Amino acid sequence: MSPLDTALSADVTAAADTVRVAAVAESGRQADLLLAGAGEPGERDHEIAWQVLQFRIHLTVGLDPLPDLVGLRRIGTTWEVIARAAGVTRQSAHERWARPVADVLDRYGTGELPGGLLSTP
Template identity: 45%
Template structure:
């Protein structure tokens, strides 16, 4: 086999993968900005007009859901985004819809890892987390 091919097939890439992931995640955010749009700049009349409305929160939710779809489409895991979504009160049904799976499948894929972060001491999920555990609900 060619030396260059052998080098490509056997090189230690473990220390390079995180750098690729960081770049991919930055691009996910940029693409989500293009899909959802960015909010107005603080202090502008548009920003003032949104103050006191639910539009900034809805925009943030839409941005996170777009990020999850992009992450999954790019072959990334998306667990960090799912943790943020669950911590913000998003249901497994909405997360499953974004992932193109059922709520049960979304829960099976990410539920334990989400719980490990949001309920690290086993004392219960924060009040902000939707009470829609498919296992408990069935």
């Protein structure tokens, strides 16, 4: 088999997963660097800011933002803050991501979300 045939037929799933994990780990380090001197790690505001930075970094490089959004909504981050981080309107952010986030946080469709966080504007 030629190198090109190998390149075109190889299963790249494991390689892509490895790259994705490395990207997420590096984005955490970059968020730490960007927040250096802005509050203390472990403080609520610092942790929220760190997660917002993770979301922005992941969105910028094309990673799936759903895990970040679920985490942000779970801790009560508003759609307004999420929209600002994404550079869109609150309505646009809500229309784009509210349903996928609700599908994770309210997987049984009971409407009983942890702390009612998804009802936060």
